[in-house]
Amino acid sequence: MSHPPADIAHAVSSRALRWLHDNRRYGALSDLPDADLSADRGAYKALGETALATSLVLRSGAAGTTELTLAGDLLTFCWQQTGEGTLLYERLLRNPLKTDPLETYAHFVRGGFRNRELDALLAHTVPLTSTHAAEHVPNRRLGVANAIRVSGLDEGPGTPRWAALTRATWLGNTPDPWHIDWLTAYAVTHTVYHLTDWGRLPAGLPADLVDYLHRWLPVWTDIWAEAGHWDLMAELMIAEMCLTDSHVDAEDWQRLADVQHEDGMVPRDDQPVDDDPAQRFDDHQHPTIVAVIAGNLALTRALEAPQPN
Numbered sequence: 001m002s003h004p005p006a007d008i009a010h011a012v013s014s015r016a017l018r019w020l021h022d023n024r025r026y027g028a029l030s031d032l033p034d035a036d037l038s039a040d041r042g043a044y045k046a047l048g049e050t051a052l053a054t055s056l057v058l059r060s061g062a063a064g065t066t067e068l069t070l071a072g073d074l075l076t077f078c079w080q081q082t083g084e085g086t087l088l089y090e091r092l093l094r095n096p097l098k099t100d101p102l103e104t105y106a107h108f109v110r111g112g113f114r115n116r117e118l119d120a121l122l123a124h125t126v127p128l129t130s131t132h133a134a135e136h137v138p139n140r141r142l143g144v145a146n147a148i149r150v151s152g153l154d155e156g157p158g159t160p161r162w163a164a165l166t167r168a169t170w171l172g173n174t175p176d177p178w179h180i181d182w183l184t185a186y187a188v189t190h191t192v193y194h195l196t197d198w199g200r201l202p203a204g205l206p207a208d209l210v211d212y213l214h215r216w217l218p219v220w221t222d223i224w225a226e227a228g229h230w231d232l233m234a235e236l237m238i239a240e241m242c243l244t245d246s247h248v249d250a251e252d253w254q255r256l257a258d259v260q261h262e263d264g265m266v267p268r269d270d271q272p273v274d275d276d277p278a279q280r281f282d283d284h285q286h287p288t289i290v291a292v293i294a295g296n297l298a299l300t301r302a303l304e305a306p307q308p309n
Contacts, residue, residue: 024074027285048104060296079111099131139190174212177215217236224236266287
């Protein structure tokens with residue numbers, strides 16, 4: 001297994017995590033968020049993504065002491081923003097067909113947080129047919145399945161049907177690789193993330209999909225790098241690192257490091273960046289979160305590699 005330079009990956013991830021931590025106030029929910037999130041929909045989604053990234057940093061333990069402290073503080077901030085899970089509980093209680101409370105909660109569970117009332121409600125709703133039949137695109141169904149697994153609810157009637165869910169996706173059909181567009185590329189990456197639980201279970205990908213991805217992920221990464229779409233480029237890099245015998249070209253890491261701003265922010269694409277701090281955070285929080293995940297997973301893979309004699 002080959003790895004990107006660990007020092008570049010660590011530097012990118014560390015700076016990105018620091019920027020998210022220092023600017024977290026811009027991602028806070030309103031003082032009294034309601035269960036329908038009428039005024040907080042974007043912030044709610046971003047909090048969940050931040051919780052994902054920080055939970056992965058804490059799960060691996062690959063980062064340094066400073067990064068682990070920042071990740072813990074940021075995850076705690078996100079948990080407090082949900083009222084320690086109360087917002088997720090109320091959202092699911094009032095909207096029983098929605099799966100985002102479960103999907104968001106799984107990130108907090110991974111990081112060591114639990115809400116007793118929400119646990120009890122999920123124990124009731126996860127086995128229901130409606131939870132598994134929710135009208136989602138196929139890769140999102142896998143997201144629900146992985147959230148069930150991470151939350152420890154994947155037994156009995158709540159057990160996901162992984163094989164059927166996998167083959168329902170675009171990737172699961174290994175289509176003509178040149179017939180891929182921007183949205184489908186994101187779907188491919190998330191199919192990989194959910195099947196492997198963000199690299200923890202690389203064997204979750206069937207062998208034919210692994211072969212297909214090893215061949216085409218580098219091509220797609222180059223395409224979106226040339227297009228200046230740094231967010232998708234980094235997401236494709238993460239997908240590669242979720243595979244067995246993963247390989248990410250050092251040039252990809254250098255490109256990501258070169259576009260990262262001095263303060264740690266990673267821009268979404270090659271378009272001008274707004275100078276207003278709040279708008280800057282809103283526009284570029286997601287690619288910066290992606291950079292945290294990419295760098296952390298690269299460090300994890302480097303630590304797992306056999307050491308030379």
